[in-house]
Amino acid sequence: MPSRKATISEVAAQAGVAIKTVSRVLNKEKYVSAATRERVEAAMALLSFNPSAAARTLAGGRSFQIALICDNPSPYYVYEVQAGVRARCAEEGVRMLAQPYDRGAPNLLADIISLIDQVRPDGIILTPPVTDRADVIAALDARGIDYVCISPAQKVKGRAACYIDNQAAAADMVQYLIDLGHKRIGFISGDTGYAVSAQRLAGYRQALSEAQIKVDPALIIAGGYDFTSGTSGCAALMALAAPPTAIFASSDDIAAGVLAAAHHKGIAVPGALSIVGFDDSALAAVVWPPLTTIRQPVRDLGYTAADMLFSGPDAPQHRELAYSLIERASAAKIN
């Protein structure tokens, strides 16, 4: 194993062909005789040749990198999205450039433009709430970069995305609780920075309204998509003079927090309290296969199939602690 990197011209010399021919083999182009190809491949193996990504990018305009623009307070969510994207990238011979960013960063647009101009990724994957930033989308369109949106707020015709009707799904979940006999149902919202937060709240209101149940503002707690919103939200709800008998958590992390707080207070779940949690990473799971076609038109997706929920590598185990106690209304209904 040589400690110095072999170049394409060395491979060419070794195989007794022109540089361009090696390049053809490398890029799996047509019009290379089988004999030549084999000789070149042998030479590449002999010299353990690895093409320079920088040179290929400079000359060819492709970077062999897919950027994942990702902001989410939940480690599980990030982990699953990354794991899935990474796996698909490996299959395609592309590298994943994970770009977590701080939500609310003032220069997000500039950062993304820098990324594009500096790295020239072959494709970009967006997660909320960037999926809903008109300026970012416009910049991507202007540069003609391929991209897909995970869970955008709106379904836009012709734009590659993994979409779900959040309001309808949330309404389904609340309806499930109503069917169980609940009338006082608490709601812990997600971060207001995410468009889906309002949509889920709308679904909550819709279901109650359809069931002729009056919405009690005291039962609606403003939270964020994290564990602590669940703990504090649950505490606040249970401290009410008339506490709820069920709680809708706007994310699975919130649901886990609610569970923790409920346990802390000695409340049996389920029993005295029912909880449903909205599973965001289920949506993320769906984007993996479409990534294949990131350089081609990607079809929009509707609801996630139930069997895709929690389909991440070890998702079931990792989340068992939370889900063992969560009514799986979402999984049952979202489909």
Place this chain on the structure above:
Amino acid sequence: MPSRKATISEVAAQAGVAIKTVSRVLNKEKYVSAATRERVEAAMALLSFNPSAAARTLAGGRSFQIALICDNPSPYYVYEVQAGVRARCAEEGVRMLAQPYDRGAPNLLADIISLIDQVRPDGIILTPPVTDRADVIAALDARGIDYVCISPAQKVKGRAACYIDNQAAAADMVQYLIDLGHKRIGFISGDTGYAVSAQRLAGYRQALSEAQIKVDPALIIAGGYDFTSGTSGCAALMALAAPPTAIFASSDDIAAGVLAAAHHKGIAVPGALSIVGFDDSALAAVVWPPLTTIRQPVRDLGYTAADMLFSGPDAPQHRELAYSLIERASAAKIN
């Protein structure tokens, strides 16, 4: 905002200087008059210039990318390490190339070599168990690439690393349980693929031995660093004719699993059962500051400071569910 990328020569023309001068400003080199610098910077801003990473890499030999070679079954661990590395990279104007890999991948060495030769990262960060792969380390040394090891099995003089004496730390933790009066202490091990797993078991044995407590093989469960090892391990231990009164979990994920199983069985924790968990991501937290000096000699680190434990962005909240019930022996003792 032009939709086409500006080049360095365009900036040079705009500023009325030579390309090389722009390059000097770009790389913050000395010997550029303040006036010239300002003019160049103005031109760069005007054209919203972003240098091509590919071109800089090809010509300069630097890629402005740091690779993070990471394998771990715990999302929290990965999340925290990535978050920390990313933050430091941003400060340094470098990008993070996260490279999760499948443990036990047969071609890991080849993959890493490909990474080096193709991307030429400016530095590499390794996490267990790659930190202990002699072939990988040798390859890195051969190529003269800077790298740091998080939690290697052995402390190697002169090799940049974030190290902790796992055996001593584990012994401390078990001693803590013994001090609480426990005599039958269960042990759920980590994956045998990690060198630290054996070291932690050795620490367990050592503490028992020093306390004149006979080691009962039935109390030692083979597991992995994940949640389910905790649930199944706990179930197995509690099913014994003489169950333990305390359990040592080889990782925090295992500890969380033990907790879940204990709850499931209606066992009060703490009370009937004490649990300690080994916190791996605490070690990871320590590597962040040294990253600054990744291109310079990096000093070895000893035990992690207690106040660095759980220092990740939202670590305390996210892990509250698990830790609210875990005796924090490790945090107290590791320092």
Place this chain on the structure above:
DNA sequence: TTGTAGGCGTTATCAC
């Protein structure tokens, strides 16, 4: 302090 020439390793174009 600034500018000029040459090359980094690959791909695209256009011949052969």
Place this chain on the structure above:
DNA sequence: GTGATAACGCCTACAA
């Protein structure tokens, strides 16, 4: 099918 040659955008070396 295969091969020369010119880019690609920037940095290193060496002048001026």
